[in-house]
Amino acid sequence: MAHQSDGSATLSQLLAEYAETETALSDPAVHADQSTARRLGRRFAQLAPVVTASRELERVRADAATARELAGEDASFAAEAEELENRIPELEDRLRELLIPKDPNDVKDVILEIKAGEGGDESALFAGDLLRMYLRYAERQGWQTEILDDEETDLGGHKSVTVAVRSRSVEQPVWSRLKYEGGVHRVQRVPVTESQGRIHTSAAGVLVLPEAEEVEVEIDPNDLRIDVYRSSGPGGQSVNTTDSAVRITHVPTGTVVSMQNEKSQLQNREAALRVLRARLLAHAQEQADQDASDARRSQVRTVDRSERVRTYNFAENRIADHRVNFKAYNLDQVLDGALDDVIDALTRADIEAALSSDAGPASGA
Structure with a gap:
């Protein structure tokens, strides 16, 4: 993931930026x-914890110095001075953690794509399980969701589905929580189509893209090839008698986005452009990561999307995330949207990887 210059800013620079943003x-x-x-509101919310931690550290340091000075005259202040001094390392660690270079996309909304993989109908049904899991997690977070495109199967599965996930509040950014979901998700269970009761393994792919603002990705209309066609339903049956489905090809990069969920050609075109902007932004950021020799790349951030990231074992009611050796036996709850524990484990691993490559006390940041 690309990191903007503010990620490596000093504490004084971040405090100054906070004041400027507050004024603006x-x-x-x-x-x-x-x-x-x-954009300013999101940045203000991102900087607020740094400012709060810095002010708290300064206050405790000042109070500890005062208490230590008073202890020379009155021994009753000695215990208070020691208590305050013991808090300083903890507050320094907290500030150091907050000063880790930030992912500039953390404040963004998300385009989430789920695609069935090998496994036929079972894989498509599993893709549907993942879709419901993310929709329920979004509901728990108070986020808004919008199905942009959905290719269903006869059995009620999903060959491919694209969802926009948006936050109603700058304090609850979407990308910072869902960015770790990208990769191959594997399921182990007895499919509904299995008559012998044998456990099968299949997989579905999840792609998570930060949603791009129009000003971030300028698309030259001359670079687009737009085709319209008749949309189809499960099993290839026609569900629309007009050419409302849209396929947009970004000629310079070869990126292709198809949308057929809406009955209106205009609505499908707008949805396709949203996904196209997100894909082009992700491509540009991946390129920037490759070009930046000093970019921070933790094990979590640089995981190959082609790798298996998580296994859902129905027989054992077990979920396992292979990137951080996370394992829990509450798969039923996870599929109902209880994703916080595994996401917290991934976030913690990301922070620890960044801290291990950092040096120097918070006071000198």
């Missing part, structure tokens, strides 16, 4: 442009 947000003219106001 108090200007009514800024809120006339909703895109700018939203």
Whole structure:
């Protein structure tokens, strides 16, 4: 993942940026442009924990110094001075953690794509299970979801489904939680189509893209080839008598996006452009990561999307994430949207990897 320059900024620079952002947000003219106001609001929310931790550390250091000074005259202050001094290392660690270079996409909304893999109908049914899992997790988080495109199968599975996930609040960013979900998800269970009761293994792929603002990715209309065709339903049957489905090809990169979920050609075109912008932004950021020799790349951040990332074992009610050796026996709850534990484990591994490559105390950051 690409990291912008503010990620490696010093504490003083971040404090100054916080003050500038706070001033900008108090200007009514800024809120006339909703895109700018939203971007500043997200950045303000991202900086707030750093400012809070810094102020708390400064206060405790000052109080400890005062208590130590008073202890020279009154021994009753000695215990208070020791208690305050014992808090300083913990607060320094917290600030150091907050100063880890940030993923600039953490504040973004998400385009989530789930595609059935090998395994035929069983894989498509599993893709449907993953879709419901993410929709229920989004509901728990208070996020908004919108199905942009959905290719269903006769048995009620999903060959491919694309979902936009958006946060209603800058304090609950989507990418920072869902960015670890990309990869191959494997299921082990007895398929509904299996008459002998044998356990089968199949898989579905998940692709998570930060949703791009129009200003972030400029698309030249001359670079697009747009084809329209008649949409089809499960089993290839026609469900629309008009050419409302849209296929957009970005000629310079060869990126192709197809949409047929909406009855309106215009709506499908707009949805396809949203996904196209997200894919082009992800491509540009991956290229930037490859070009940046000093980019931070933890084991979690650089995991090959072609690798198996997680296994869902129904017989044992077990979920296992292979990147961080996470294992739990509450698969039924996870599939009902209880994803926080595994996401927290991945986030913690990411932070620890970044901390292990960091040096120097928080006070000198």
